[in-house]
Amino acid sequence: MTSHLRLPVAVFVVLWSVTVAQAPDLRAGAAAPPPVYGEDGIQESAHHPDPRLRAMANSVAALVPQRDVRIRGNEIALGGETLADYVMERCGGPLCDGGRFRNQPTPAFCSGFLIESDLLVTAGHCIRNERVCQRTRFVFDFKMDDRGSVAPLERYDVFECQALVRRVNRRGVDFAVVRLDRDTGRPGLEMEADDVIGIGTPLALIGHPFGLPMKIAAGGTVVRPRSGDSVFETTLDALDSNSGSPVISTITYRVEGVLARGEEDFVETADGCFMLKQCPDDGSTCRLEDVVRMGVVMQRLP
Numbered sequence: 001m002t003s004h005l006r007l008p009v010a011v012f013v014v015l016w017s018v019t020v021a022q023a024p025d026l027r028a029g030a031a032a033p034p035p036v037y038g039e040d041g042i043q044e045s046a047h048h049p050d051p052r053l054r055a056m057a058n059s060v061a062a063l064v065p066q067r068d069v070r071i072r073g074n075e076i077a078l079g080g081e082t083l084a085d086y087v088m089e090r091c092g093g094p095l096c097d098g099g100r101f102r103n104q105p106t107p108a109f110c111s112g113f114l115i116e117s118d119l120l121v122t123a124g125h126c127i128r129n130e131r132v133c134q135r136t137r138f139v140f141d142f143k144m145d146d147r148g149s150v151a152p153l154e155r156y157d158v159f160e161c162q163a164l165v166r167r168v169n170r171r172g173v174d175f176a177v178v179r180l181d182r183d184t185g186r187p188g189l190e191m192e193a194d195d196v197i198g199i200g201t202p203l204a205l206i207g208h209p210f211g212l213p214m215k216i217a218a219g220g221t222v223v224r225p226r227s228g229d230s231v232f233e234t235t236l237d238a239l240d241s242n243s244g245s246p247v248i249s250t251i252t253y254r255v256e257g258v259l260a261r262g263e264e265d266f267v268e269t270a271d272g273c274f275m276l277k278q279c280p281d282d283g284s285t286c287r288l289e290d291v292v293r294m295g296v297v298m299q300r301l302p
Contacts, residue, residue, distance in 0.1 A: 041217050041218055041219040041220075042100070042215045042239075043215060043216055043217070043218075044144045044213070044214075044215060045216050046143060046144060046145060047146075048216040050250070052253050053206065053216050053248070054216070056206060056246075056253070057143070057214055058187075059113055059189050060113045060140070060246065061112045061113065061120060062108035062111065062139045062208045063109055063110040063111065063127075063138060063139075063244065064078065064079075064108050064109070064137045064138075064142075065079070065109065065135060065136065065137070066134075066135045066136065069137040069139065071155055074154065076155065076157075078139070079107050080107030081105070081106055082103050082104065082105060083101050083103070083212060084102040084103065086211070087266065087274055090266075091268070091274045093272055093274050095274055096269060096274060096275045101212055104212050105150065105211075105212070105213070107142075108139075109241055110123060110126035110127075110208075110243045111242055111243065111244045112178070113206070113245070113246040114186055114188045115177075117185065117186060117187065118180045119165070119177065119178070119179055119180070119188065120138060120177070120178045121175060121178075121258055122175070123169075123243040123244040123259065123260055124167050124169030124173075125260075126176065126243055127161075127164060127178060128169075129164070130163075133163070133176075138158070138159040138160070138161070138178070139153065139158050140157045140158075141153060142208070142214060143213045143214040144214075150213060160180070161180065162179040164176065164177075164178055165177040165179050165301075165302060166301065166302060172230050172231050172260075173230045173231075173296060174260040174290075174292055175292050175296075175300075176244075189255045191255045191297075192254040192295070193298055195293050196227065197249075197293075198222065198225065199221075199223065199224075200221050201222040201256075202218075202220070202249070203220040203221060203234055203236055203247055203249060203250065204217065204218035204219075204236075205236045206246055206248070207238075207241070207242040207245030208241050208242065209238065209241055210240055210241055211240075212241075217236060217238065219237070220236030221235055223235055230296045231257075231260065232291055232293065234289050235288065235289070236259070238259055243261070245259045247291045254294075255294050256291065256293065257291035257292050258292045258294070259291055260292050261289070
C-alpha cells in the first residue's frame with residue numbers, strides 16, 4: 001500500500017509498502033513480544049493526558065533499517081507496510097475488523113531512548129553487532145499529529161550509529177548502548193539507579209509497538225520485583241518492536257528499566273482473524289514482561 005501525505009510545509013514524508021520478509025536480519029532478532037493486560041491502554045503520544053510523559057517522548061527514537069530511510073534535501077521517505085499488512089504477513093491471516101492503528105505504517109523494528117544527548121539505550125537483541133548498528137537509523141519524532149496523519153519529519157530527526165558502545169544479551173540481561181553520530185539537542189532521560197522497586201509500582205512505556213508511530217502505554221504495574229535479580233516483571237501493554245523502550249515510574253518519572261521480552265501478541269479467533277491477546281490485569285494467565293533494571297545498565301557503562 002502506498003500513501004502520499006500532502007503537508008503544508010517544505011518537508012514531504014512518503015510511506016511505501018515493504019514486507020517483513022524483506023528485512024529478516026533485523027526483524028528476526030526480536031524476542032517474544034508481550035500482550036495487552038486488562039483494557040488496552042495504548043495511546044498516541046500526542047494525545048496522552050500526562051504532559052510529563054509527552055515531554056519524555058521527545059527523547060525516544062524508532063530504530064529503522066537504513067534501506068527504509070531515504071533523505072533527499074528536506075524530503076524524507078520511510079518504508080513501512082500498514083499494520084493490517086504486517087499482521088497478514090506475520091500471522092498468515094487478517095487483522096480483525098476494528099483493530100486499532102490498522103492503516104498506520106510500521107517501519108521500525110525496535111525502540112530506544114536517550115540517556116545523554118548523543119547516547120542511546122535499546123535492547124541487546126535489537127542491535128546484535130557493529131554491522132547492524134551501522135545499518136540502523138535512529139529516528140526521533142516519528143508520531144501521529146493532531147489531524148491523524150504522520151507528523152512531518154525533518155532531516156535533523158534522523159541519526160546514524162557512530163559506535164556500538166556496549167551490548168549484553170545473556171542470562172536475562174538484554175541491552176545495548178549506541179553512540180549517535182552527532183548531538184541530538186535532546187535531553188537524556190533521568191534514570192533510576194536504585195535496584196529496589198516495589199510490587200504495584202505504576203509504570204508507563206514509550207515506544208513504537210509493531211513499528212508504528214510513537215505510542216504511550218500507561219497503567220502497567222510491577223508484579224514480581226525479583227529483588228537482587230537483573231530484571232523485574234510487569235503488566236505493561238507492550239507489543240512487538242517495543243523492545244528497547246524505556247519503562248518509566250509514573251511516581252518519580254525516572255526510567256526504571258529497558259523493555260526486553262514477554263508474551264506473544266496475537267491470537268486467532270473462531271472467525272479466522274487475528275486480535276491482540278488479552279490478559280487479566282494481574283497477568284496471572286500470561287507470561288509477564290521482563291524489564292532490565294537501569295541500575296544493571298548503568299553498572300556496565302564504560
